[in-house]
Amino acid sequence: MRSLYDCSAKSFTQPSAKEIAARVAERRFGFWLDIESPDDHDYELLAKDFGFHPLTIEDIRHQNQRPKFEEFGKYEFMVLFSSDWHDGQMGVREHHLFLGDKFLVSVHHEPEPAFKQVVERLAEGGADESGLDLVTYLVLSALVDQVFDVLQQIDDDADAVQDRALTRATPDTLSGITNLRHDVAVLRRNLSAERDMFQRLLTHALQHHDQETTLYYRDVYDHLVRQYEQADSIRDLLSGAMDIYLSTVSNRLNETMRALTAIASLFLPLSFLTGFFGMNFGFLVSHIGGAEAFGLGLGLMTASIGIQLALFRRRGWI
Numbered sequence: 001m002r003s004l005y006d007c008s009a010k011s012f013t014q015p016s017a018k019e020i021a022a023r024v025a026e027r028r029f030g031f032w033l034d035i036e037s038p039d040d041h042d043y044e045l046l047a048k049d050f051g052f053h054p055l056t057i058e059d060i061r062h063q064n065q066r067p068k069f070e071e072f073g074k075y076e077f078m079v080l081f082s083s084d085w086h087d088g089q090m091g092v093r094e095h096h097l098f099l100g101d102k103f104l105v106s107v108h109h110e111p112e113p114a115f116k117q118v119v120e121r122l123a124e125g126g127a128d129e130s131g132l133d134l135v136t137y138l139v140l141s142a143l144v145d146q147v148f149d150v151l152q153q154i155d156d157d158a159d160a161v162q163d164r165a166l167t168r169a170t171p172d173t174l175s176g177i178t179n180l181r182h183d184v185a186v187l188r189r190n191l192s193a194e195r196d197m198f199q200r201l202l203t204h205a206l207q208h209h210d211q212e213t214t215l216y217y218r219d220v221y222d223h224l225v226r227q228y229e230q231a232d233s234i235r236d237l238l239s240g241a242m243d244i245y246l247s248t249v250s251n252r253l254n255e256t257m258r259a260l261t262a263i264a265s266l267f268l269p270l271s272f273l274t275g276f277f278g279m280n281f282g283f284l285v286s287h288i289g290g291a292e293a294f295g296l297g298l299g300l301m302t303a304s305i306g307i308q309l310a311l312f313r314r315r316g317w318i
Helices: 017-025 040-049 054-062 114-123 132-167 171-207 211-277 282-287 290-314
Strands: 002-006 011-013 031-036 068-071 075-086 089-100 103-108
Touching: 002 017, 011 114, 017 040, 031 132, 040 054, 040 103, 054 075, 054 089, 068 171, 075 132, 075 171, 089 132, 089 171, 103 132, 114 132, 132 171, 132 211, 171 211, 211 290
Parallel strands: 031 103
Antiparallel strands: 002 011, 002 031, 068 075, 075 089, 089 103
16 A cells, blocks of 8 residues: 655645656655555565665565665665554564655555554644655654653553562563563664664764754654663663562572471471380380370370470571
8 A cells, every 4th residue: 555645735645656656757756655565566666666776675575674774875775663562562563764855765564553643743734845854754753752652561561560579479470571571672672773773864964964854863863762761771670570570489489398397397206206106016015005105195296296386486487
């Protein structure tokens, strides 16, 4: 599906590949072209009509790229990631953008909810006379700013899982911590590369004395720095939650072992007494009998238990 925003007419259309090719041939630029779920016609449009490098087309086809920024003379190629949180899971989507002086082309294989906000903003007449820079900023900012919501959700879940680790450490708690740490690791990996990429974009814009573009890139770069710092903070929080979980499990194991040791210690003298007086020696068989001997045996057992309980309590074991 193709959607084209004309910065001069300030309107959206859904042209065919031939209409876009004709517009490119006539050099009627000043637009943002968004391609969702590209097909062979779109790849041909990008390669032949726009003249984009085959390596960039290959990146779009196969995806699984890392965030990067490459210069190709008359345009730049950028790989950027967006993310959202849905049904307790983080989703990551890969975007490929071609940035030219008079056009912006974005390509992605999955629907991008963030672009709805951009469309609404532009429909309100947010773009000025030379609005391509603003449109580019809105697109980049929309993709980047989604991470704030994801980080906030992960932060809330990290607080909740830390509380669960304190009260009752279960395998589900460990699974929750592990999943959140994986999500944060993915975000940090992307944010780190994107932060470096926009730092390079800032330098590139300054070298070309493009002050307006520099302001836009600097704003996006600031958001990326904040997100990276927040991801670092959440990673530390989850590491603390993991330490709390391990400490809770260890303490619970120690309590269980102490209780089992106390029970085993109580039965140790009882086993000795019953074993000793239960031996079939002739002397014991002929001299132990009657109610007095039975009472003496029970008394010795009770006394041994009482002495052990008093000793355990004195030492703080029970």
